[in-house]
Structure formats: structure tokens, C-alpha cells
Amino acid sequence: MTNAVRILVFALxxxxxxxxxxxxxxxxxxxxALATIERMKxxxxxxxxxxxxxxxxxxxxxxxxxxxxxxGEYGNGVLLVRNPDGSWTYPAFYTxxxxxxxxxxxxxxxxxxxxxxxxxxxxxVVNNQFRFGADAGITVxxxxxxxxxxxxxxxxxxxxxxxxxxxxLYAGMSLEGSVLAPRESWNAAYYxxxxxxxxxxxxxxxxxxxxxxxxxxxxH
Numbered sequence: 001m002t003n004a005v006r007i008l009v010f011a012l013x014x015x016x017x018x019x020x021x022x023x024x025x026x027x028x029x030x031x032x033a034l035a036t037i038e039r040m041k042x043x044x045x046x047x048x049x050x051x052x053x054x055x056x057x058x059x060x061x062x063x064x065x066x067x068x069x070x071x072g073e074y075g076n077g078v079l080l081v082r083n084p085d086g087s088w089t090y091p092a093f094y095t096x097x098x099x100x101x102x103x104x105x106x107x108x109x110x111x112x113x114x115x116x117x118x119x120x121x122x123x124x125v126v127n128n129q130f131r132f133g134a135d136a137g138i139t140v141x142x143x144x145x146x147x148x149x150x151x152x153x154x155x156x157x158x159x160x161x162x163x164x165x166x167x168x169l170y171a172g173m174s175l176e177g178s179v180l181a182p183r184e185s186w187n188a189a190y191y192x193x194x195x196x197x198x199x200x201x202x203x204x205x206x207x208x209x210x211x212x213x214x215x216x217x218x219x220h
Contacts, residue, residue, distance in 0.1 A: 025076075025186070025189075026093060026186050026189055026190035027190070027210055029061065029076050029077070029078060029093070029186075030078060030091060030190075030210060030211050030214055032061035032062065033059040033061050033077065033078050033091070033214055034213055034214040034217060035061070036059055036061045036111045036113065036164075037051075037057075037059055037113065037214070037217060037218065038217065039111070039164065040111070040113055040162060040164060043164070044162065044164075046143070047113070047115075047162060050115050050117075050160060051115060051218060053117065054082065054115040054116060054117055055081065055082055055116050055117060055118060055119060055121070055122050056079060056080060056081040056082060056116040056122050056125075056201075057079070057080055057088075057113065057114065057115055057116065057218065058077055058078070058079045058094060058113070058114040058116065058125070058180070059077050059078055059111075059112075059113055059114075060075040060076070060077035060094075060096050060111065060112040060113075060114075061075075061076075061077065061111050062075055062076075062109050062111065063075035063096060063109065063110050063111070063112045063163075064108070064109050065108050065109075065110075073096070073097055073098040073178060074095070074096070074097045075095070075096045075097070075112070076093065076094070076095055076096075076183065076186070077093070077094050077095075077096060077112070078091035078092065078093060078094070078211075078214075079091065079092045079093075079094050079125070079126075079197070079201065080092075080201075080214070080215065080218065081122065081201045081202070086219060087215065087219055088214075088215040088218045088219055089200065089201050089204065089215075090191075090200055090204075090206060090207050090208060090211050090215070091200070091211050091214065092182065092187060092197035092200040092201050093182070093183040093186035093187055093190065093197075094180055094181065094182055094183055094197070095180070095181050095183050096112070096178055096179070096180050097178065097179055097181075098177045098178035098179055108165070109165075110163045110164060110165050111163070111164045111165075112161065112162070112163050112164075113161070113162040113163075113164075114159055114160070114161050114162075115159065115160040115161075115162075116158070116159050117157055117158060117159065117160060118158045120137070120138065120158055121138055121158030121159045124137075124138050124158070125159075125180055126197065126198060126201065129179055129180065129181045130179065130180045130181075131177065131178070131179045131180075132175040132176060132177065132178045132179075132180075133175070133176040133177060134177075138158045138159065139156060139157045139158045139159070140157070140158065140159045140160075140161060140175065141157040141159070141160050141161065142161045142163070142175065143160055143161065143162050161175060182196070182197040184196060184197065187200060187206070190208055191206040191207075191208055193206070
């Protein structure tokens with residue numbers, strides 16, 4: 001077999017394998033989202049209570065922040081919406097990213113859970129790229145260590161944000177300037193065809209049984 005033929009065979013093999021490798025990232029994110037929500041429900045009792053009231057949940061299992069002087073933030077997550085019968089939709093994939101300026105060094109990873117409590121909050125996230133701190137009509141409350149989400153200061157919040165490090169509820173999270181955006185290419189890879197986040201969440205246009213454990217856990 002000549003080198004040219006070997007290269008052609010390798011290229012064809014990679015083209016065939018690409019969809020399977022692409023889907024692996026999405027499946028890993030869904031599995032990590034399940035592990036994250038299990039851990040949060042166990043370690044923070046108010047999470048379970050608030051999930052039962054939430055209109056939707058966005059789970060970012062690994063949100064990375066780091067850099068040297070110029071910093072960056074990035075993570076992939078899944079958004080699920082509660083159906084009228086109490087069940088949950090299949091997940092739509094989102095990215096959360098931002099940049100920071102200031103003295104900083106190193107890398108940290110936290111798990112972030114957003115409980116979207118109002119229809120207004122859900123529309124803000126779904127209708128466009130949502131930038132924290134830029135929409136004056138949306139109230140985002142970061143639930144700090146030692147403070148339950150049902151306290152008076154959190155009443156009326158459109159979005160409750162929890163952040164967990166390896167040591168538990170993390171109090172140092174800052175969301176100012178971070179942007180949430182749909183990741184439609186991941187939706188296509190996970191569901192095997194082009195489908196928008198809105199179609200997944202509001203038209204039930206796609207399903208993947210790999211996400212059923214996450215959906216069931218949220219419902220109970």
C-alpha cells in the first residue's frame with residue numbers, strides 16, 4: 001500500500017468516525033451534568049427545594065476560569081425546561097464564556113447550576129445571547145455559602161446561581177459579563193440532525209435516551 005493510499009484510507013476512516021467522536025463530547029457533558037446535580041442536591045438541601053419550583057435548569061458541570069493577567073472563562077452546559085406535566089425536556093447545549101482583565105494566575109474549575117425561576121428569565125436566556133449584568137430587567141442572585149436560596153433576599157429572583165468547587169458551595173463566583181449562547185452544532189451532533197435549541201425545548205423536536213437518567217433525576 002502506497003503512502004498516498006494510506007493517507008486516503010486514514011482520511012476516510014476519520015470522516016466515518018467523526019460523528020461518533022463528536023457525540024462523545026455531548027454524552028460526557030450530559031453525564032457530568034447528572035453527576036453535578038446529584039452532588040448539589042445532596043450537599044445543598046435548598047437546591048432540591050428550588051428545583052421543584054424552577055421553570056428551567058442550566059447545568060455547567062465544568063466552568064473553567066484562569067489565565068495570567070488576561071483571563072478567560074469557558075464551559076459547556078445543558079439547558080432543560082420543565083414541561084406542564086412536571087417532566088423535563090431533553091437537553092439543549094449551551095456555552096458560557098467571558099473574559100477578564102486584572103492580576104490573576106492559575107486555573108480553577110467550578111460546577112455552576114442556574115435555576116431559572118421565571119418565564120421572563122427563561123425567555124431572556126433562550127431568545128438571544130444572554131449577558132449577565134447587561135439586562136436590567138433580569139434579577140440574578142448568586143447563592144453564597146451558608147445562605148439558603150429561600151431567604152427573603154432571593155424572593156423574586158429570575159435566576160438563582162449556585163457554584164460548587166471541590167470543597168462545596170463556592171462563594172467567590174462572579175458572573176458579570178459572562179455570556180450564555182446556544183451551541184447548535186452540539187445539538188446536531190447529539191441528536192443526529194440539525195435541530196435548534198428552541199425546537200428541542202419547546203417543540204419536543206428531538207430525543208436521545210442517553211439523557212433520560214438526567215431528566216428522571218430532575219423530576220424526582
